[in-house]
Amino acid sequence: MYKIARENLTALFQKIAADQELYLPVRTADQVNFGVWTEDADVDLDTLKSVKSPKDVFFPQSETLYTCIRDGKKLKVEPEALKEQDFVVFGMKACDLKGVEVLDRVFLSDPVDSFYAARRDHGTIVSMACHEPEETCFCKVFGVDAADPQADVATWMIGDDLYWKPETEKGQKLTENLADLLEKADDAGSEAAVGEEQEKIRTIIEKLPYSNLSLEGWNGDVLMEKFESPVWEKLYKPCLACGTCTFVCPTCQCYDIKDYDTGHGVQRYRCWDSCMYSDFTMMAHGNNRTSQKERFRQRFMHKLVYFPANNDGMYSCVGCGRCVEKCPAALNIVKVVKAFQEEEV
Structure with missing residues (x-):
């Protein structure tokens, strides 16, 4: 496990964005949504949920499929190029990660949606645990663990430090690219800090009004x-x-x-x-x-x-x-x- 001070996150974002696109929660007009990182972006990692989910990084709200060009009596069809540039999505919560898993079931099943598949292939997801879930949250009902968001890299914001744990080959590659900014964390100490944070998150979740909502009687057989x-x-x-x-x-x-x-x-x-x-x-x-x-x-x-x-x-x-x-x-x-x-x- 690694860690980086909150005050150094801007340098981390600069490093990531130097050779690939970086999407993360950005505050615009007093609303937080995932957007492309720029030097002057108002990054907001403290707001629990963006207004829209970050699914449009993989499934855009609008996208061109192909263009038909007319030149006199000639007609030419130009398919839109698939995503070729690598990118990172930073700060996705566990519920939104589960949402991507649902979209995978739809767009990666036969016939595979090539536009979606290209984005999934080129995207690396850095998740962030929910520090303080809100009353409207009920992810536990659907088997989602807000304290342990599984992604290419899992992170936890604890005090003034961000704890960083690569989980996949993509995550390990990103971690290696950021090695000069990430500090190797003491295994015992970092595991204890993350474990304590996870326990706090799960304790909050247990007290939320909808956490024990029963799905009895709801399934594919009714x-x-x-x-x-x-x-x-x-x-x-x-x-x-x-x-x-x-x-x-x-x-x-x-x-x-x-x-x-x-x-x-x-x-x-x-x-x-x-x-x-x-x-x-x-x-x-x-x-x-x-x-x-x-x-x-x-x-x-x-x-x-x-x-x-x-x-x-x-x-x-x-x-x-x-x-x-x-x-x-x-x-x-x-x-x-x-x-x-x-x-x-």
Whole structure:
């Protein structure tokens, strides 16, 4: 294990960014989101969660797939180049790491999404343990350990020092490149410091209001039972169909493909979409979910039933709590699970 003083982190960031891109939490207009590091970036490692998850480092909110160029009567198709530059994502929390694992199940399964795969191949993730989880967090429910975030490199901010532990070959390579800045930590002392920090984090988590939320009755075997439940009729009505929940979620992977007329041809691009929108999956004959109740139900059935049914029991929720914080109508996955529990009592 290694460590580096907080006051030397800027030098660490400079060293990383010297030969590859560096993404980390940056404060802009009083909001923290993952962005590219620059010399004048307002880096914020103390805010627990970014507004959006950092999933767009691997699955951008919008990206060009290919361009069709018209030259008289000739038409040329130019595919967009895949990611070729190495990059580092610094400061991802355990819930967001689990979110990437969910996205891997989607985009790295056959047929493999080449754009996503290229970014995963070139990306190195440096995680950071959650120093003080908040009331909206419920990652423990989905088997996520906020105190021990598994990544290429795992880190813990303890006092004025950042403890650094490489976990994979990518992590070891990054560590070797930063050897002149990282101090070899005393094994016994550093393990004790990290162990004490982990115990504090887990103690906080045990006291959070949603940490013991029960998922009993939710799995891939209850499709029709949950689908036909009258509970949805009571739950969906306050929903504004704004899509906020899907845009801040670390695991939502729905996208639309659109064409943009450049005047000299067409750019085909994809962009995030939301199952909460009335025009989602719109086809020539219309939409197959014609009511907001159906769209609301789709979101939560996918998280808690459809996805685990097709992915060895893995839920498509990581308990980050962003939907709990951001939904303007106070609707979220916790409320859905509790509503079904009350109905079954």
